[in-house]
Amino acid sequence: MNNWFDTVILLDIDGTLFHTEIFRNNIFNKLYSYHTSGSKEAFLQQVRSIYKNERDKKITNPKTILKTINTQLQLNIPEEKLMELIIEGDNFFDGMYDEVEKTIQDLSKKGITLGILSTGETQIQKTKISSIQNFINEENIHIYNLKDTEIDQVFAKYKDMRIYVIDDFLDFLLLIKKKNNVVKTVWINRKNSALPNDIEDDYLPDYQIKTLDELLTII
Numbered sequence: 001m002n003n004w005f006d007t008v009i010l011l012d013i014d015g016t017l018f019h020t021e022i023f024r025n026n027i028f029n030k031l032y033s034y035h036t037s038g039s040k041e042a043f044l045q046q047v048r049s050i051y052k053n054e055r056d057k058k059i060t061n062p063k064t065i066l067k068t069i070n071t072q073l074q075l076n077i078p079e080e081k082l083m084e085l086i087i088e089g090d091n092f093f094d095g096m097y098d099e100v101e102k103t104i105q106d107l108s109k110k111g112i113t114l115g116i117l118s119t120g121e122t123q124i125q126k127t128k129i130s131s132i133q134n135f136i137n138e139e140n141i142h143i144y145n146l147k148d149t150e151i152d153q154v155f156a157k158y159k160d161m162r163i164y165v166i167d168d169f170l171d172f173l174l175l176i177k178k179k180n181n182v183v184k185t186v187w188i189n190r191k192n193s194a195l196p197n198d199i200e201d202d203y204l205p206d207y208q209i210k211t212l213d214e215l216l217t218i219i
């Protein structure tokens with residue numbers, strides 16, 4: 001029989017627990033009120049294209065990206081207002097995927113330790129998961145500017161436990177497998193993407209799920 005108290009699940013936030021596209025669109029829609037001319041559709045297209053450019057340059061900080069949008073589209077939003085625009089409460093509504101809260105409750109009932117392993121800005125990331133915060137101890141919340149370089153120290157904290165890492169980003173799971181083959185990786189593949197052909201078998205994720213509730217059949 002499994003002893004759940006030996007088990008820790010480290011969850012990614014964006015794309016795993018949280019529907020980041022909804023959140024992002026909520027913010028982009030608000031930016032439109034600062035725009036002076038042109039249709040909303042054309043405006044949103046410009047915003048999305050700048051956003052994509054920034055992400056391609058590996059820029060992930062939402063405030064930095066918003067600053068670039070503000071400058072390039074000459075929205076003239078005062079700089080101190082930018083962070084406010086991001087963290088306004090209604091941006092986060094409907095952001096959590098439907099099955100997440102119930103699944104987190106069920107996993108927690110088993111006595112499994114739940115944690116977060118996320119890249120991003122702490123205040124924003126914590127607001128995204130506020131509806132499940134009662135099930136996750138502060139000491140198990142790991143949020144970094146770039147989580148890829150912090151893996152070793154996070155795993156060291158749970159060295160006597162069975163670790164599962166859940167992420168929608170395949171490359172991150174491959175990185176974990178290369179560093180530590182004992183850790184179980186679970187790819188949450190909500191968009192039904194195909195696995196690339198060139199991954200060596202040793203580095204394939206241990207499990208693939210489409211929605212988070214499928215975790216209950218694995219762990």
Ligand SMILES: [Mg+2]
Nearest residue numbers: 012014015168
């Ligand atoms: Mg993600």
